[in-house]
Amino acid sequence: MYSIAQVQTYIVKAWQTIKQLNRRSLLSFTGLFLVGVSLSVAIAACDSTSAAKPDLKLKLVSYSVTKAAHDRIIPKFVEQWQKEHNQNVTFETSYGGSGSQAAAVISGSQEADIVNLALALDINKIAQAGLIEPGWEREAPKSGVVTRSVAAIVTRPGNPKGIKTWADLAKDGVKLIAANPETSGIGMWEFLGMWGSVTQTGGEESQALEFTTKVYKNASVLTKDAREATERFFKQAQGDVLVNYENEVILAERDGQKLPYTIPEVNISIDNPITVVDKNVDKHGTREVAEAFVDFLYSAEAQREFAFLGYRPVNPSVVAEVTKNYPQVKTLFTVQDFGGWDAIQKRFFNKGATFDKIQTQVANKV
Structure with missing residues (x-):
């Protein structure tokens, strides 16, 4: 392939040759010359567009x-x-x-x-x-x-603690592996799932606060993200129950880490x-x-x-x-049922908001 500069050089040399021809030869040659120039320019243009671009x-x-x-x-x-x-x-x-x-x-x-x-x-x-x-x-x-997902509740083989619903997470003696809403997406989603399991089924705000506080008292450590929560539960055998993304549980199954889990009938669209x-x-x-x-x-x-x-x-x-x-969810609520993300942040996760108050109660074992 020729570059534009090479084509221009060719044109100059060809024109010098043309000047030396007689009129008839000139007309004949000029026609061929113009065809050649057109083809050369087209070739150069194609070469320019087809050339590999920088990585x-x-x-x-x-x-x-x-x-x-x-x-x-x-x-x-x-x-x-x-x-x-x-x-x-x-x-x-x-x-x-x-x-x-x-x-x-x-x-x-x-x-x-x-x-x-x-x-x-x-x-x-x-x-x-x-x-x-x-x-x-x-x-x-x-x-x-x-992508979308829903929350899954994962238990130990045989489910010895009888954990099937959100409400079961608050049972005495249950050890929960949960993620921190301040650093983790699943942490926020599971908080909203727990809260909504009360308020989206006719419960009062005060009941939701009491319930989530009990649940977090059962979580001795809050992991930084969903993957750490999965590894603690599946690989390190910590805890009785894990709340995680449905897709993360399915992936663990594909990796040979199969444990019983349920998809709550009342759930949040993640x-x-x-x-x-x-x-x-x-x-x-x-x-x-x-x-x-x-x-x-x-x-x-x-x-x-x-x-x-x-x-x-x-x-x-x-x-x-x-x-x-996928299992069908009977009651699927969304962030809009809480007023949207701005309202959620202000109400639950800002400094001094609901989650901070729950953490204070958990730390003081109130």
């Missing part, structure tokens, strides 16, 4: 339990992008508690191009810090929610969002490929990978394929 790196920051899914999906996207754009894309990934990950992105210690976190509240915090444009949830299908971090993708020049990756996660191909690992998909065609694989 590009994306930074994906996500919550702890998504690693297995991303490990399966990222190579598929990389292969597709290479085929369609002739560009090699590599991923730098980071996994941890959703709240901690959001804080790291805000501080700049994690310059994420994409965030896939456990709850929209954490992405909202990044947006409030000026890194994500307002209205991010309208930039992708399903209000930015890429909606996991994704978006690009606008300030960072513009700084890194990665917006096009970052947005393409987000879009790819909604594709049937990626959603089937999520479903294989126990997530509840959001792509309608995949939902239809796998609905039968």
Whole structure:
């Protein structure tokens, strides 16, 4: 293939030759010459557009339990992008508690191009810090929610403590493995699941406070994220009961760590969002490929990978394929039943709010 500079040199030399020809030869040669120039320019242009582009790196920051899914999906996207754009894309990934990950992105210690976190509240915090444009949830299908799950209650073989419902978590003598809502997405989700199991079935706020306080008294340690909770319960055999994402329990089963679990009939819809971090993708020049990756996660191909690992998909065609694989939930409530994330943060998780008060009572063994 010729470069534009080579074509220009060729034109100059050819024109010098043309000047030396007679008129008839000139007309004939000129026609051929123009055809040749056109072809050469086209070839050079094609060469320019088809040339391999510089390698590009994306930074994906996500919550702890998504690693297995991303490990399966990222190579598929990389292969597709290479085929369609002739560009090699590599991923730098980071996994941890959703709240901690959001804080790291805000501080700049994690310059994420994409965030896939456990709850929209954490992405909202990044947006409030000026890194994500307002209205991010309208930039992708399903209000930015890429996967869903529900809460699962996991017990020991034979379920010796007879734990089947949310209410059973408050029994005397039960040792609960729970995550910290201040650092972990599952920590917030399980808190809301416990609270809503009372208020969404006709109970009073005071009853919900009494119940959740009893439950947290049964949790001697609050883990930093869902993955630590899983490892303590499954690998280190700590505790009588674990509350975790349904998909995390299914993944543990696939890894040979099978324990009995139930999906409470009264449950919360755990909606996991994704978006690009606008300030960072513009700084890194990665917006096009970052947005393409987000879009790819909604594709049937990626959603089937999520479903294989126990997530509840959001792509309608995949939902239809796998609905039968999941237990049906009788009463499924959402964050909107609590007034939305801003109301939840203020009421339950701000400094001095409900969770802090519960922790104080637990510490004082009131």
